[in-house]
Amino acid sequence: MPNNNAALIARLEEVTQAGLPVSNEALGAVVHDIVEALRRGTGPLETRIYEQMQEIVGYVTGARRDVSSLGGGLQIPDATDELTAVVAATEEATGKMLDVAEQLGELACDPAAAAFADRLNDLATNIYEASNFQDVTGQRLSKVIKALQAIETKTSAMLGQLGKQANVDDPASLLNGPQLPHNAANQDDIDALFDSL
Amino acid sequence: MSTVNKNMNVLIVDDYQTMLRIIKNLLKQIGFNNVDEAKDGTEAWNKLKDKDYGIVISDWNMEPMSGYDLLVKVRADERFKKLPFILVTAESKTENVIAAKKAGVNNYIVKPFNADTLKMKMSAVLGPF
Numbered sequence: 001m002p003n004n005n006a007a008l009i010a011r012l013e014e015v016t017q018a019g020l021p022v023s024n025e026a027l028g029a030v031v032h033d034i035v036e037a038l039r040r041g042t043g044p045l046e047t048r049i050y051e052q053m054q055e056i057v058g059y060v061t062g063a064r065r066d067v068s069s070l071g072g073g074l075q076i077p078d079a080t081d082e083l084t085a086v087v088a089a090t091e092e093a094t095g096k097m098l099d100v101a102e103q104l105g106e107l108a109c110d111p112a113a114a115a116f117a118d119r120l121n122d123l124a125t126n127i128y129e130a131s132n133f134q135d136v137t138g139q140r141l142s143k144v145i146k147a148l149q150a151i152e153t154k155t156s157a158m159l160g161q162l163g164k165q166a167n168v169d170d171p172a173s174l175l176n177g178p179q180l181p182h183n184a185a186n187q188d189d190i191d192a193l194f195d196s197l
Numbered sequence: 198m199s200t201v202n203k204n205m206n207v208l209i210v211d212d213y214q215t216m217l218r219i220i221k222n223l224l225k226q227i228g229f230n231n232v233d234e235a236k237d238g239t240e241a242w243n244k245l246k247d248k249d250y251g252i253v254i255s256d257w258n259m260e261p262m263s264g265y266d267l268l269v270k271v272r273a274d275e276r277f278k279k280l281p282f283i284l285v286t287a288e289s290k291t292e293n294v295i296a297a298k299k300a301g302v303n304n305y306i307v308k309p310f311n312a313d314t315l316k317m318k319m320s321a322v323l324g325p326f
Contacts, residue, residue, distance in 0.1 A: 132309030
């Protein structure tokens with residue numbers, strides 16, 4: 001039916017103009033219309049359909065090439081392993097620093113060190129405070145690792161979208177993780193916001 | 198004069214063993230020695246049902262039950278409606294603070310934090326000590 005072919009062409013043009021990523025629904029509708037068109041035989045309209053399809057394939061191929069080039073030759077699974085190792089190494093190092101801090105605390109309780117007790121406790125506190133970095137750094141790297149794994153999955157399958165909007169009705173969408181220093185709110189900002197609510 | 202009973206049971210919740218260790222030691226330095234640990238909201242919830250706690254200090258980002266989910270669950274239970282609850286988290290976006298406040302958190306500490314901040318926020322919730 002000519003009208004149906006015209007509708008298919010319009011749909012293909014719409015998808016082409018919308019650019020990537022193409023939603024699964026849109027892609028499914030296009031494929032369905034194409035199958036229907038092929039059942040009806042070929043003609044000038046079908047030739048245009050094939051041209052449009054080639055254009056879409058060109059977009060997808062180009063996008064795949066672009067995404068692949070993002071890694072600059074680095075294999076994403078290797079990168080995630082490297083980052084996971086960094087998290088483990090910093091956790092181990094932090095554990096050793098905490099061992100020292102706890103020993104300082106114990107030393108502060110020793111009567112023989114009574115004259116230095118306050119100083120020893122202060123030093124232990126400084127180490128505890130500084131060790132906070134491991135938790136925040138670990139969370140930052142875990143966030144990057146998850147993102148890399150998601151990209152790997154998406155690019156391999158060439159399905160879905162590369163990101164989604166936060167949904168405040170969904171508690172999981174509130175798991176933003178640590179903010180980068182230039183975006184992060186400090187304790188004063190948090191206090192001001194908290195008190196204003 | 199301090200009115201806070203430092204012998205109270207404190208429940209700290211975090212999926213990073215290192216952070217549990219840091220908070221436990223900082224609490225010890227400010228005089229709170231009865232500290233129990235839980236590695237996520239589910240474990241914390243089970244401990245809350247079995248023992249009386251004077252305050253909960255919880256991380257946000259944990260699985261399977263987050264600190265936020267734990268807070269909501271705690272506030273939904275009549276027994277724990279007034280249980281002091283502080284979130285200590287790297288989640289510092291406005292939407293997080295608003296959600297936590299709406300859910301009934303008593304105070305909010307952003308990581309990384311120092312000993313003074315921990316003491317100050319606990320004092321704000323429990324009273325001066």
